[in-house]
Amino acid sequence: MNIARAIDGYLDALANAQLALRSPSILVPFLAFGLVQCAILIPLAFFAATPFGAFMPPVVEALGGEESLHYPTHFVLLPATYRNIYLPLVATVGFALWSLALWSMIGHHEASATIEKRSFRKALPSIVAVGLIFVGVTVLVGRGLGLASAKLPPAIAPRLAMLVVIVVTACAQALLVYAPVVLRMRGGGPLSAIRSSARYAHRNFLATALLIGTVLLVHLPIDAMIANADVIAARFRPEVVFQLMMGSVVLEVITALFLFAGVAALALPQEGGLR
Amino acid sequence: MRRALLAAATLPLMVACSQHEDVLARYRLEQKLWRAQYYQRRINISVVRASQNDTRLAIAAFDAVLRDDPLASAEAARWRPEVVADIREIHLLSRAALANLYFLSERYADAGHMYESTLEAAELGFGNALDARLGAARSMYLAGETSDVMRQCAEMFREISSSEEFWSGRFVPDPVFVDIPVVVTRLYREARDSTGYAEYRGLAGNFYRRVVDTWPGTAIARQAALGQVQLCLVDEDWRGAVDRIESTLAAPEPGEDFEGLRLLLGEIYAFALDEPERARAIFVDIETRVPGTALAAAARYDRAALELDLGDEAGAMNAFRLLEQDSATPGDVAARAMYARATILERRGSWDEALQLLRRMQQLYPHAQPSIEAPILITRHYVAAGEPELAQRTLERAREYYLSLIDRNSPYQGDRMGVQDAMAANYATAGRAAEGAVLLGSGPSSWDDASTAAGLLKAAEVYATTLGDTAHAEEMLKKCVERFPETRYSRMAQRRLAELESRRVRR
Numbered sequence: 001m002n003i004a005r006a007i008d009g010y011l012d013a014l015a016n017a018q019l020a021l022r023s024p025s026i027l028v029p030f031l032a033f034g035l036v037q038c039a040i041l042i043p044l045a046f047f048a049a050t051p052f053g054a055f056m057p058p059v060v061e062a063l064g065g066e067e068s069l070h071y072p073t074h075f076v077l078l079p080a081t082y083r084n085i086y087l088p089l090v091a092t093v094g095f096a097l098w099s100l101a102l103w104s105m106i107g108h109h110e111a112s113a114t115i116e117k118r119s120f121r122k123a124l125p126s127i128v129a130v131g132l133i134f135v136g137v138t139v140l141v142g143r144g145l146g147l148a149s150a151k152l153p154p155a156i157a158p159r160l161a162m163l164v165v166i167v168v169t170a171c172a173q174a175l176l177v178y179a180p181v182v183l184r185m186r187g188g189g190p191l192s193a194i195r196s197s198a199r200y201a202h203r204n205f206l207a208t209a210l211l212i213g214t215v216l217l218v219h220l221p222i223d224a225m226i227a228n229a230d231v232i233a234a235r236f237r238p239e240v241v242f243q244l245m246m247g248s249v250v251l252e253v254i255t256a257l258f259l260f261a262g263v264a265a266l267a268l269p270q271e272g273g274l275r
Numbered sequence: 276m277r278r279a280l281l282a283a284a285t286l287p288l289m290v291a292c293s294q295h296e297d298v299l300a301r302y303r304l305e306q307k308l309w310r311a312q313y314y315q316r317r318i319n320i321s322v323v324r325a326s327q328n329d330t331r332l333a334i335a336a337f338d339a340v341l342r343d344d345p346l347a348s349a350e351a352a353r354w355r356p357e358v359v360a361d362i363r364e365i366h367l368l369s370r371a372a373l374a375n376l377y378f379l380s381e382r383y384a385d386a387g388h389m390y391e392s393t394l395e396a397a398e399l400g401f402g403n404a405l406d407a408r409l410g411a412a413r414s415m416y417l418a419g420e421t422s423d424v425m426r427q428c429a430e431m432f433r434e435i436s437s438s439e440e441f442w443s444g445r446f447v448p449d450p451v452f453v454d455i456p457v458v459v460t461r462l463y464r465e466a467r468d469s470t471g472y473a474e475y476r477g478l479a480g481n482f483y484r485r486v487v488d489t490w491p492g493t494a495i496a497r498q499a500a501l502g503q504v505q506l507c508l509v510d511e512d513w514r515g516a517v518d519r520i521e522s523t524l525a526a527p528e529p530g531e532d533f534e535g536l537r538l539l540l541g542e543i544y545a546f547a548l549d550e551p552e553r554a555r556a557i558f559v560d561i562e563t564r565v566p567g568t569a570l571a572a573a574a575r576y577d578r579a580a581l582e583l584d585l586g587d588e589a590g591a592m593n594a595f596r597l598l599e600q601d602s603a604t605p606g607d608v609a610a611r612a613m614y615a616r617a618t619i620l621e622r623r624g625s626w627d628e629a630l631q632l633l634r635r636m637q638q639l640y641p642h643a644q645p646s647i648e649a650p651i652l653i654t655r656h657y658v659a660a661g662e663p664e665l666a667q668r669t670l671e672r673a674r675e676y677y678l679s680l681i682d683r684n685s686p687y688q689g690d691r692m693g694v695q696d697a698m699a700a701n702y703a704t705a706g707r708a709a710e711g712a713v714l715l716g717s718g719p720s721s722w723d724d725a726s727t728a729a730g731l732l733k734a735a736e737v738y739a740t741t742l743g744d745t746a747h748a749e750e751m752l753k754k755c756v757e758r759f760p761e762t763r764y765s766r767m768a769q770r771r772l773a774e775l776e777s778r779r780v781r782r
Contacts, residue, residue: 048302057295069298071305238309 006206013211013262016105020261023108027257029101033094034253040085041249045078045242072238076230079245087135095131096124098260099180105264106184115185123183129190130179141172170216174208175201177259181267204266211262215255222248297354300345304365307343311336315372318379330380337373341366367393374410381724382761383418387411391427401440405431405452419766425466428459429475436482442489453498456482457505464509479506497523501536513547534570537561541574545581554581572598572608580615592619606640614645614652621656642680642687647697650676654704670705674698674714683723692729699737712737716751728764731755735771745775 020026044063047056048071060068064081067073103120106112145168149161178197179190186196201208222244225232229241314333345351346362370393377386390411394404412427432455440446456479463472479502486499500523507516520540524533538561545554558581561574579594595612598604604612613636620629633649640646650673657666677698680687687694695715702711716734718727735751738744752775755768 048299048306053295053299057298069302071302072309074302 003206006204006210009204009207009266010210010262013207013265014258016265017258017261019108020101020105020257023104025104026101026108026261029097029104030253030257033097033256034249036089036093036097037086037249037252038246040089041082041242041245044082044085045075045239045245047074072233075238075241076233078241079226079229082245087139091131091135092128094256095134095180096127098256099123099127099131099183101257102180102260102264103184105261106181106268109264109268111268116187118184118187123187126183126188126190126193127180130176130183130193133190133194134173134176134179137172137176138169141169145169166216166220170209170212174205174212177201177208177212177263178267180260181263185267200267207266208263211259211266215259218255219248219251222251296350297345297358300354301358301361301365304340304343304345304362307336307340308365308369311340311369311372315376318376330376334373334376334380337369337376340369341373371407374407374414378410378414381417383414383763384420384761384766387414387418387420387423390414401434401438401446402448405434405448408434409451417763418761419763419770421462421466425459425462425471428455428462429471431455432459432475432478432482436478442485444490447495450495450498453486453495453502454505457502457509460506461509476506476510504536504539513543517543517548534561534565534568538570538574538577542577545577546584551581551585554578567603569605569608572601572604575604576608576612579612583615583619588619588623592616595619607643610636610640610643610645614649617649618652621652626656626660637676641676642689644689644693647677647680647689647694651697651701651704654701658705666705670701670707673701677701678719678721681726682721683726684721691726692733695726695730695733699733703737703741708737708741712742712747712751716754724759725764728755728759728762731758732764732767732771735768739771739775745779749775 043052043056044060046052047060057069060074060081063084064074064077068077068081100120106115142165145165149165175198176194178200179193182188182193182196182200183190186193226241226244226248232240232244311333314329314336317329318333344366346359351359370389374386374389374393377383377389387410390407393407394411408427408431412424412431415421415423415427431452435441435448435452435455438446441448456475460472460475460479463475483499483502483506487496487503490496500519504516504519504523507513507519517540520536520543524537524540537557541554541557541561544550544557555578558574558578562571562578565571575594575598579591579598582594583591595616598612599609599616613632617629617632617636620626620632630653633653636643637646637649650669653669654666654673657663657669677694679685680689680694681691699708699711699715702708702714712734715730715737718730722730731751731754735748735755738751739748749772752768752772756765756772759765
């Protein structure tokens with residue numbers, strides 16, 4: 001794939017995301033996952049407020065340890081505490097809802113007439129399995145590279161090491177990102193979907209990389225701020241950490257919509273639908 | 276069935292509710308504490324120009340922490356000990372912070388009470404308890420609550436002297452605490468409380484003896500030995516003081532500088548015990564041991580003053596002159612020598628020479644105490660000589676000089692209240708005490724708050740005692756109470772107002 005085609009595909013992806021905004025059935029799953037996150041994040045952040053005070057303290061303690069029951073440490077540790085819920089949540093509920101939206105996107109497209117109809121409910125275990133692998137790979141790659149970069153000599157700038165971590169994680173994600181589309185188009189199990197996804201990604205690597213790169217780039221500033229929650233809490237108010245995390249949730253709704261719409265736009269032509 | 280399900284669903288919720296009330300209470304307190312500390316940080320960042328608003332907000336915020344006392348509830352008895360300890364720690368921290376903020380806002384009485392309240396905390400360690408008492412004593416002193424100062428000092432002394440931690444050597448107190456016994460004894464003596472004085476005089480003596488015996492040859496033992504000397508000085512037991520100083524000097528510790536103590540010994544022999552030979556020998560000894568130092572200059576001055584006391588005016592004059600001319604003589608000693616020589620010259624009738632000497636002294640050492648007293652001497656001379664115009668001119672010059680010293684931007688580092696005293700005395704000497712009282716009570720904008728408040732008190736004193744004008748005195752005192760509430764000046768004014776009131780009732 002040459003650069004012109006990659007950029008053309010990337011622009012198609014942007015246009016598809018715009019189309020997706022017009023259909024509530026596509027929007028709702030993304031919004032629903034955003035709301036699910038809010039419904040978890042709010043009681044977690046304000047566990048001492050009525051009515052959460054009645055049942056949240058043990059939950060917060062179990063997730064974040066005893067230190068999480070103190071103010072303002074609770075807000076400093078909130079990103080780490082929430083991550084314990086977020087990762088399994090995004091791998092299961094998140095991936096399921098996003099895939100549902102993706103199926104709806106394909107259903108709205110004229111190409112869907114030529115594609116065999118498939119039951120979402122039947123495909124759900126495979127979708128969740130793909131989600132678990134997607135999140136698992138992302139976490140493992142991130143952690144592995146993080147550990148490796150920690151052993152690097154101090155002469156190598158930590159920011160450069162961080163950049164490498166982001167690029168490699170993005171590549172790993174790029175290889176898996178088409179799996180939900182494959183499950184809708186061809187059915188089958190999670191492993192065959194991942195194999196096909198890797199092939200698609202290889203064929204459309206540059207456009208896919210641009211797509212994922214855009215998502216990561218948009219998230220980068222807010223994620224960097226959340227990573228420095230201790231500084232944010234000390235310099236401003238501890239509650240600012242929660243506000244940033246809510247911002248991140250809103251951003252995720254938008255970027256997930258953009259990512260999956262882009263994935264559909266890039267994948268459908270390959271399946272003989274959108275040309 | 277439905278009820279059973281509802282109960283099953285509600286029960287864990289209720290259990291969870293009752294189990295975590297302690298954590299929630301602590302969390303709420305920590306939130307309030309953070310808000311209060313936020314204002315405190317802002318004050319700390321710009322302490323010089325800390326806005327009054329930040330201090331007010333911080334006080335309100337810490338006050339809110341203290342008003343929230345979850346441990347007062349009955350359920351608190353069942354709370355986890357570590358959470359209860361955390362809550363107590365938060366309250367303790369807030370009390371200490373609030374006491375400091377009250378102090379910063381010059382609300383000394385409130386600061387003192389707040390320091391006292393920290394003492395109620397059981398987990399306050401011995402050292403922290405002493406620090407809190409010292410803070411309370413300092414605040415009470417500034418608030419003018421003398422009896423509370425005495426009470427706190429007495430408590431500090433009682434705690435140290437009965438502390439196992441102190442006598443076992445595990446707790447090494449700040450040197451300031453070793454002086455507390457003398458301070459308590461002196462306060463009782465000044466308050467003319469003979470019972471309290473006798474009790475604490477005995478306790479202080481025993482304490483110092485035990486310290487000297489427990490840790491011989493150490494810094495604290497030397498400080499205790501000096502404490503014993505100071506106790507004798509409080510008693511005006513000159514012989515006792517001499518014995519103790521001589522025993523200390525008889526076994527000097529290597530590296531210790533005892534020349535100051537030796538000078539004190541000489542001064543006691545010279546001016547309290549009338550043993551000039553011994554005194555002279557000591558002064559000469561000091562001059563030989565530490566030549567060219569401030570102590571040697573002080574010894575030379577004392578020797579000259581002793582000669583003057585013994586009637587050798589010519590010898591004293593010569594010694595004072597040599598001291599003035601010696602470049603190694605510190606300014607304050609040189610000024611004292613010049614002043615002493617001027618008084619001799621005045622007595623001998625050489626007024627022009629005396630005046631010239633006094634003027635030169637004021638020029639060379641404008642901030643020295645003798646220079647502050649010089650205008651009084653000059654005015655008194657002119658009044659006695661029947662020269663009202665010259666006395667008036669001296670008074671006007673002195674007025675400008677005193678005002679320049681009291682000015683808040685003046686480089687003068689000494690006691691401004693002492694300058695106000697000198698100004699009042701100067702006006703009284705010139706027979707114009709009322710003018711002086713008006714000036715002191717006017718509190719020009721160039722004066723700081725302390726000088727303005729002290730000026731009002733001084734003016735009231737002049738009206739009440741020198742002029743016998745109680746109405747004006749009361750007016751000044753009321754003004755002081757209104758303008759400087761919750762300060763020691765206000766307390767002193769209130770006390771004086773009560774005295775004037777009771778005197779009027781008796782009449």
